[in-house]
Structure formats: structure tokens, C-alpha cells
Amino acid sequence: xxxxxxxxxxxxxxxxxxxxxxxxxxxxxxxxxxxxxxxxxxxxxxxxxxxxxxxxxxxxxxxxxxxxxxxxxxxxxxxxxxxxxxxxxxxxxxxxxxxxxxxxxxxxxxxxxxxxxxxxxxxxxxxxxxxxxxxxxxxxxxxxxxxxxxxxxxxxxxxxxxxxxxxxxxxxxxxxxxxxxxxxxxxxxxxxxxxxxxxxxxxxxxxxxxxxxxxxxxxxxxxxxxxxxxxxxxxxxxxxxxxxxxxxxxxxxxxxxxxxxxxxxxxxxxxxxxxxxxxxxxxxxxxxxxxxxxxxxxxxxxxxxxxxxxxxxxxxxxxxxxxxxxxxxxxxxxxxxxxxxxxxxxxxxxxxx
Amino acid sequence: xxxxxxxxxxxxxxxxxxxxxxxxxxxxxxxxxxxxxxxxxxxxxxxxxxxxxxxxxxxxxxxxxxxxxxxxxxxxxxxxxxxxxxxxxxxxxxxxxxxxxxxxxxxxxxxxxxxxxxxxxxxxxxxxxxxxxxxxxxxxxxxxxxxxxxxxxxxxxxxxxxxxxxxxxxxxxxxxxxxxxxxxxxxxxxxxxxxxxxxxxxxxxxxxxxxxxxxxxxxxxxxxxxxxxxxxxxxxxxxxxxxxxxxxxxxxxxxx
Numbered sequence: 001x002x003x004x005x006x007x008x009x010x011x012x013x014x015x016x017x018x019x020x021x022x023x024x025x026x027x028x029x030x031x032x033x034x035x036x037x038x039x040x041x042x043x044x045x046x047x048x049x050x051x052x053x054x055x056x057x058x059x060x061x062x063x064x065x066x067x068x069x070x071x072x073x074x075x076x077x078x079x080x081x082x083x084x085x086x087x088x089x090x091x092x093x094x095x096x097x098x099x100x101x102x103x104x105x106x107x108x109x110x111x112x113x114x115x116x117x118x119x120x121x122x123x124x125x126x127x128x129x130x131x132x133x134x135x136x137x138x139x140x141x142x143x144x145x146x147x148x149x150x151x152x153x154x155x156x157x158x159x160x161x162x163x164x165x166x167x168x169x170x171x172x173x174x175x176x177x178x179x180x181x182x183x184x185x186x187x188x189x190x191x192x193x194x195x196x197x198x199x200x201x202x203x204x205x206x207x208x209x210x211x212x213x214x215x216x217x218x219x220x221x222x223x224x225x226x227x228x229x230x231x232x233x234x235x236x237x238x239x240x241x242x243x244x245x246x247x248x249x250x251x252x253x254x255x256x257x258x259x260x261x262x263x264x265x266x267x268x269x270x271x272x273x274x275x276x277x278x279x280x281x282x283x284x285x286x287x288x289x290x291x292x293x294x295x296x297x298x299x300x301x302x303x304x305x306x307x308x309x310x311x312x313x314x315x316x317x318x319x320x321x322x323x324x325x326x327x328x329x330x331x332x333x334x335x336x337x338x339x340x341x342x343x344x345x346x347x348x349x350x351x352x353x
Numbered sequence: 354x355x356x357x358x359x360x361x362x363x364x365x366x367x368x369x370x371x372x373x374x375x376x377x378x379x380x381x382x383x384x385x386x387x388x389x390x391x392x393x394x395x396x397x398x399x400x401x402x403x404x405x406x407x408x409x410x411x412x413x414x415x416x417x418x419x420x421x422x423x424x425x426x427x428x429x430x431x432x433x434x435x436x437x438x439x440x441x442x443x444x445x446x447x448x449x450x451x452x453x454x455x456x457x458x459x460x461x462x463x464x465x466x467x468x469x470x471x472x473x474x475x476x477x478x479x480x481x482x483x484x485x486x487x488x489x490x491x492x493x494x495x496x497x498x499x500x501x502x503x504x505x506x507x508x509x510x511x512x513x514x515x516x517x518x519x520x521x522x523x524x525x526x527x528x529x530x531x532x533x534x535x536x537x538x539x540x541x542x543x544x545x546x547x548x549x550x551x552x553x554x555x556x557x558x559x560x561x562x563x564x565x566x567x568x569x570x571x572x573x574x575x576x577x578x579x580x581x582x583x584x585x586x587x588x589x590x591x592x593x594x595x596x597x598x599x600x601x602x603x604x605x606x607x608x609x
Contacts, residue, residue, distance in 0.1 A: 007473055013448070236457060247453075266591075
């Protein structure tokens with residue numbers, strides 16, 4: 001009490017903290033650019049950065065072969081990694097905020113399990129939820145099931161007005177239900193179909209295409225501005241639901257809006273690349289340690305960290321054994337988890353930056 | 354801005370908690386103490402005034418304007434409500450937590466005026482030294498003082514404080530209520546606080562409202578209310594009301 005500080009000084013501290021945060025965001029963005037560049041230059045063939053750069057500027061400068069490699073293969077994969085990482089991390093960040101639980105992410109709430117079941121339904125029975133989708137059958141089925149799961153969680157909250165803990169229990173129930181249904185599908189499937197299901201579930205960036213990238217980009221271009229627009233009520237929610245409501249936050253409406261946003265993000269990401277756990281968890285977690293939970297910085301940085309993690313994963317999946325691309329789902333878990341745990345243990349206590 | 358509560362009834366689902374509550378003409382700058390035993394309906398009354406519960410009957414008027422059905426956000430501009438203290442694990446500084454309270458009812462961008470208001474409020478409540486501390490690292494008492502800051506920073510017409518001193522030591526009980534009084538002298542809001550300590554209520558409030566089982570038993574100046582036999586009945590104690598040598602009201606209570 002005796003140590004009274006001048007109001008101008010605490011104001012100054014806050015302004016300094018904000019500019020440090022912009023610095024952190026810029027640094028992560030720089031790392032992301034670097035990882036992206038490395039990702040498109042790495043791969044079989046051993047082309048130099050300058051060759052790749054020339055092909056990027058003028059597609060035909062080194063012949064049609066290199067144009068196909070760069071424009072139809074490497075670039076879509078690298079962009080998809082960045083995009084899906086960002087989608088998953090933003091979905092995770094928003095889930096964690098509205099459910100007040102740092103363990104919430106598309107994977108833990110059963111969205112990935114539902115998508116896997118949708119995909120397996122397409123692979124085993126050739127059954128499509130939406131008729132006449134042709135080659136996109138598996139993707140569309142996965143998307144619809146993921147979206148319906150989020151919709152179900154949404155409806156449950158809306159109808160019963162349940163709290164965040166009940167929503168998480170719902171998610172776990174959904175996870176187990178779809179895991180069982182998936183096992184049933186696998187039991188019914190032929191060997192070839194099982195192989196396809198397993199491969200789908202491992203997660204792969206090789207399903208990248210410019211159409212998917214376009215769709216994902218549009219979504220992200222809506223989702224991030226929207227969460228920035230809702231930044232103050234969302235930040236207030238971190239003070240607890242009762243406090244947020246007392247400050248004038250319409251909790252019911254905010255939950256519905258955010259769950260719709262999360263549903264679209266998560267369903268899109270999962271249907272594009274299959275099951276990639278952990279990115280939706282680690283992106284927000286690292287972002288939180290770096291800039292705290294003012295959503296103006298937290299959401300964009302979560303997106304960038306998520307993008308960086310998946311971009312690095314893509315890079316690692318190609319470099320472990322030259323000539324072999326490992327499924328990213330395996331890499332994120334096997335290499336990412338030990339790094340994540342070491343980060344948690346090294347910064348013993350979460351501190352404000 | 355005069356606050357009037359007229360014939361208000363409200364509750365949760367089919368249970369009616371408040372029965373025909375009327376408190377007329379609370380003038381600007383008045384500190385009203387809401388007293389009564391546990392489960393008397395104090396929090397319900399606050400939630401209804403704050404618009405978190407829709408009343409089944411009755412009206413609320415601020416400065417002659419009917420605000421009974423004013424929307425959530427418009428209501429929050431005029432009425433600031435501090436619920437009973439809850440812990441939180443947010444990774445936000447005290448400064449940020451007060452800023453976010455202010456930003457709920459002001460535009461999206463943080464401007465210089467916002468920052469000035471936050472730092473002035475923290476200074477006025479003697480919380481400047483905590484400005485950079487994380488809200489999750491605060492003690493119960495500190496968290497409660499920050500919650501008061503979150504309420505006051507919005508400069509509303511009506512401030513509702515649900516047990517603002519419950520987690521505070523003696524020094525901070527006095528200091529927080531004194532700071533609130535000082536703020537009231539500057540900005541003249543109506544302040545209603547639910548208080549359990551009758552001596553604190555006697556010391557700081559201009560008017561006391563005694564609530565029991567959702568109905569108002571008495572409403573008036575502290576020296577009148579505290580001398581009423583209803584106090585003994587409501588709290589199920591025996592009391593003696595004295596004046597100390599320095600002319601301060603003192604309630605001495607013992608079990609009946």
C-alpha cells in the first residue's frame with residue numbers, strides 16, 4: 001500500500017508491454033516466412049532457393065517439369081500446412097476461451113473422430129451425405145460429420161443452457177461414440193479399405209489443392225476479423241462467466257456465434273488434411289505464454305504459431321528420411337509433444353509478458 | 354441520476370425470490386446499504402437491476418427514464434454490477450483486466466482517454482502497485498479490490514456492489530469503502546452495496562434497506578433502521594445500539 005506508483009508510470013508500462021507484443025508477433029511472423037520458404041525449397045530434386053524463386057516469379061522459366069513440381073505440388077502443400085495450422089489453432093484458441101478449458105481443441109471435443117467416421121463411411125460404403133460430389137466424396141463427408149458434431153454441441157448448449165463443463169463432457173461422449181462407430185466401419189471394411197481409412201486418419205498434406213486453399217483462405221479471412229471484432233467480450237469471458245455477464249456481455253449469443261465460427265474452422269481443417277491433433281492445443285498455448293490473453297494479440301498469434309508448427313511439421317516430414325514423406329499426424333505427435341512438454345516444464349509458471 | 358425501484362418482483366424459473374420490492378428516489382451520490390441475512394434476495398435484487406434477470410413485474414427508472422427493458426449492453430453503460438468475488442485463471446494483468454471492463458461499453462479502439470481512466474481508477478483505489486501483476490496471482494482481497502476497480506472505471510449512473518468487503522482485512526475494508534465514497538463525491542453515482550457488517554453499514558451508508566425473504570422490511574437512515582426490533586428478528590440476535598464517544602453508531606450483537 002505504501003508503494004504508490006504514479007498513474008503515468010503504469011500507463012507507460014502498459015504501452016511498453018503492447019509494443020513488446022507487436023515485436024513478438026513480428027518475430028513469429030518472420031519465423032513463419034522462413035519456415036514456409038524452407039518448406040518449398042526442401043524435397044526430392046535438390047533445387048536451389050534461387051531456382052525455386054525464379055519458377056515462382058515466372059512459372060515456365062525452368063521448363064514445364066519444374067513448374068509442375070513447384071506450382072502443383074510443393075506450393076499447395078506448403079500453403080496448406082500454413083493455412084490448416086492457422087485454422088486449427090484459431091479454432092482451438094476460441095474453444096479454449098468459450099469453454100474456459102485449456103484442453104479444448106477440435107481433437108479433444110470429438111470433431112476429428114466424427115470427421116474420421118464420415119470419411120470411413122465414404123471409403124467403406126461409398127455413402128455420401130451430399131449426393132453427386134464425385135472425387136470430393138471423402139472430404140465432403142468428413143466436413144459434414146465434423147460440422148454436425150459442432151452443431152450438436154451448439155444445440156445442446158442452446159436447448160439446455162448448459163455450462164462449459166457439460167459441453168466438454170458432451171465432447172468426450174461424442175469422441176467415444178464416433179471412435180466406436182469408426183471401429184465398426186473398420187470391422188466391416190476390406191483390407192484395402194482399412195488401409196485407406198488408416199492413411200486418411202494419419203493426416204496428410206498431399207491432399208492439398210488450390211480449390212481447398214481458396215476455400216480455407218476465405219474462411220480464415222472471415223474468422224480472424226470476426227474474432228477481433230468480438231475481442232472485448234471474449235477477453236471479458238476470461239475473467240469468468242459471471243463477471244463477463246455483469247459487464248454486459250450477452251453470453252448466450254457470444255457462445256453461439258463463436259461455436260458457429262469454430263465449427264466451420266475445425267470442420268474445414270480436419271476434412272482437408274485428416275486427423276492432426278495437438279496443433280489446436282499447442283498454437284494457443286504458446287501464444288498465451290508469449291502475449292497473454294488479450295484476444296487482440298492472442299488470436300492472431302495463435303494462428304501464426306499454429307501455422308508455424310504445421311509448416312515445420314511439413315518440413316520435418318520430408319527431411320527425416322529423404323524420399324519418404326511421413327504422415328503429418330504422426331510427426332506432430334511424436335516430435336511435437338516432447339517439445340511441448342519441455343516448453344511447459346521449462347517455464348515453470350505461466351507469466352505475463 | 355435518481356434511481357427508483359417500483360413494485361419489482363423477480364426470480365429464477367417458477368420460483369419468485371423478490372416480492373414487490375419498492376425503493377423510491379435514491380438521489381445521486383447516495384450510498385445505500387442493502388442489509389439482511391443470507392438468502393434474503395440481495396444478489397437477486399442486484400441481478401435484476403443489472404438486467405441479468407428479467408423482472409416478472411415492476412419498473413426501474415434512472416433519472417426519470419424507464420430502463421426496465423433496456424438491452425444488455427445499453428444497461429451496462431448505466432448500471433455496473435460487481436458480483437460476489439470469483440477466482441479466475443486468466444493470463445491478464447490487473448491493468449488489462451480493468452481496461453477490458455471499460456472497453457465493454459466504449460468503442461473497439463483503445464484510446465488515450467481509456468488508458469487515463471484505467472490508470473486514474475487504479476490510483477484512486479490505491480492499486481497502482483498491482484497494475485502489472487497477473488490477475489491469477491492476486492490474493493482474494495486484492496482480486497476483490499480489482500473487481501471494484503472494474504466496476505468504478507466504467508463511471509456508470511448506478512453501481513451495485515455485492516459484498517465488496519467480504520474478503521478484505523480491516524484496513525482494506527475501510528480503505529475500499531473510503532475510496533468509493535471519494536469517487537462518489539466526484540462523479541455522483543448511486544451506489545448500492547450488500548453488506549454483512551452492520552457497523553460498516555452504519556459508518557458509510559446514507560440509507561439502509563433491510564431485506565428479508567425477498568421483501569423489504571424497512572428503509573431509512575441507519576440510526577433508525579438499526580434501532581428497529583426487526584433487526585433482532587431478522588438476524589435472530591439481540592442487539593444494543595450505542596453511540597461511541599466520537600458519536601459513531603455501534604451495534605453490539607449477541608445470540609438470543
